[in-house]
Amino acid sequence: MNTRARITGILAVGLLIWGVSAASAQSGDAQTLLAEMDSILYPDSFHMKVVMATHRPDRRDMQMTMESYYKQDVGTLIEILDPPRSRGTKFLQKEGSLWMYNPKSNSSRAIRLSPRDSFQGSVFSNNDIGDPKYANDYRASFGSDQTIQNKDLGNVECRTLIGEPKGPTAAYGKIKVWLRKSDNMPLRMDYYAKSGLLFKRLILTSFKQLAGEQRPSMWRMDSLEQKDAYSTVEIQQLEARNNLPDRMFTEANLTR
C-alpha cells in the first residue's frame, strides 16, 4: 500500500469515526432535550391535583378529580377524590407495573392492572397517567423542524424529537414530540402503537406558573382511532416535593 492510499484510508476511517460520534452527539443532545422536556412538564418529585374529563361519542361523559404523588425513579401514587363512587380508589405505578386498590370493593387486596390499558375509560393509558417521564423509556433522535399551530400561541416554530423504546416496558412503539425552538416548551406529542399505527395525539396549552416554572396546565389527548373521542387533564395544583418517603410507593401502603 502506498502512502497516498494509506492517508486516504486513515482519512476515511477518521471521517467515519467523526460521523458516528457526531451522530451520537446529536442523539445525545436529543436525549438531553427529551429529559429537559420531562422536567418542563413536571418537577423531579411532586404533588399534584388534576381534573380529568373524558368524552367519547358512545359513552357517558366522565369527570374525575385526582391527587397524585410522584417520586423520580421510585413511582407514582394516585388517589381519586371525586366522583364519590370512585373516591378513595388508589393506583400505584412502579417500573411499568400498576396496582389498583378500591376500598369500596369489600376486599383489602390490591388488583394488578396492565399499564397499557385505558385509565378509567379515558383516552389516556394507565401508563400516561402513572409514568410522566419519557426519557427513561425512550431513546431520542432529532426529526425535521416544523411550524405548528397552538391554540394559545398561534404559529410556533418547533424542533421535533423521535423517541424509540429502550425496552419492552415502554408503552408505545414510538413517540414524536414537538418542542418550541425558543425554550423547548413541549407543545404536542404523537403516539404510535407497536404496529406503527399513529393512534393518539396530545396537545399542550394554557401555560402558567406551576411549581415555580412556566408549564402547560391543560393536556388534551385525542384518539385518532375513534372520531371525537378525547380526554383532558387540567392541572389545578402542582408543587415540588423533595421529601416524599419511599414507603408511600409500596404495595403495603397502597391498601392502608
Next chain:
Amino acid sequence: MTLNHCPHKKKLRCAIGAAALFLLLVSAPLSAQDYSVYGEITGSSTYHRVPDAAAQNVLTGEVKISANHRLTFQAGDFVAHHFLTIDQDGDYTHTVTEAYLNLFASPEVSISLGRQRINWGTGYTFAPTDSLHPETADPEVDMGFDGSSVLYTPGSNFTVSLALSLDDALGQVSREFYNGLKYAVYASLFAGSTTIAPSIVYEPDRTFRPGLSLSTEILNTVIFAEAACEFLNQAVYPNLSGSPLTRTAASWDPYPLLAAGVEKSFGNDIIDVNLLTEYYYNSAGYSGAEADALYADPAGLAGAGAGTGGNGGGAGLLRRHYASETVTVDLAGYVTAEGAVLVNLQDGSGAVEHSATVTALRGIDFKATGRWYFGKKGESEFGTFPLAAVLPGRATVELSATVHF
C-alpha cells in the same frame, strides 16, 4: 372490647364502642392536619328461595352504612373502616373492620396499633399463605386482626411487615395468654415486573404456615400464584348449635395449599371486559369422616378441643379443589355487569352470581343481583361454612340502591 358482629345481648357494649369511635372521629379532626371521610349507604331487599323449606322462603331487607375515615397528623395517621347494618326488624349490627393508629417512627419504619389488615398474598378468591387475618362468616367482609405491626421499608421495592395478633389471646379462659399470641412476618420484593412475597404465620398449637406469593405481568396478562404449607392444621368446625366453634387438636403433618390464576382486560370503544380465572387447592381442614360425624352429632365433636376466633388451620373439608371464573363487563360507563362462578371440582357443587349495576347517575348505583347454588348432594360441601351455603336449588335475588358520599 369487641365491636364486630354485635348480637342483641352485646348492644350496650356495641353502643359504647360505637360512641367511643364516634367521639374519637369527631374530636381528632380538631388537632389533625387533614381529615377525610367517604363511604356509601345501601338499601337492599332480598328474596331467599330454599327448596323443601317453604317457611324459609322469605323476603328480607336491610340498610347498610359504611364509612372510611382518615385523620392525618404530622407523625402518622388514624384509619378506620366500619359499617352499620340495620335489618327490617330494626336490629342493627356494627362492624369495625379496621381502626388503627399508624405512627411514622422514621422514613423507613412505621408502627401500627389496633385492628388492621396487612396487604397479603396474590390470590383473589383464596389466599393460601394468609392465616393471620381472621375469617368471617361473610366472605364480603375482610376483617382486620387485633394487634400491632411494624412496617420496615428500606427501599421502595422491598418491604418487611412484622405482626403480632392478639385475636386468640383476648378473652381466653382455657389457654395461657402467651399461647394465644400469633406472630407473622410478610416480606415483599418487587423486581422487574415481578412481586415475590415470602411469609410465615405461627401460633403455638394453632398454626404454622410458611408460604410464598408471586405475581407478574406478561403480554398484558397478569399471572399470579400463591402457595403455602400448613403444618399444624387445627381444623375449625362450623357453628351448628350456637356453641363456640369447635377445633381439633393440632398435628404436625404437612397440608399444602395453593392458588394460581390469570387476569386479562380488553375492550373496544364501547365495552371493557375483564376476565379472571383462578384455581385453588386447600388441603387444610377436617376429614370427610369428621364432617359426617359433625352433621350426625354436633355435640360429639365437642371433646376434640375448643376455642373461638382466629384462623388456625382450615375450616372446611380436607383436600378441596376449586375453580373460579369472573367476567366483568362495563358497557359505555352506563352499566356494569358481572358474572362469577365458583365450583368445587370434587363434588361438583358450586355457586353462581350475576349482577348488573346501573352507574349512569352521578353518586347513585342501582343494582340487581341473583345468586344460585348447585350440587350433587344435599349436604354438599362448599366454601368456608358449608351449612350456611350450598343446598341445591337454593337461590337469592337482591335489589339494591347505593348512594355514595
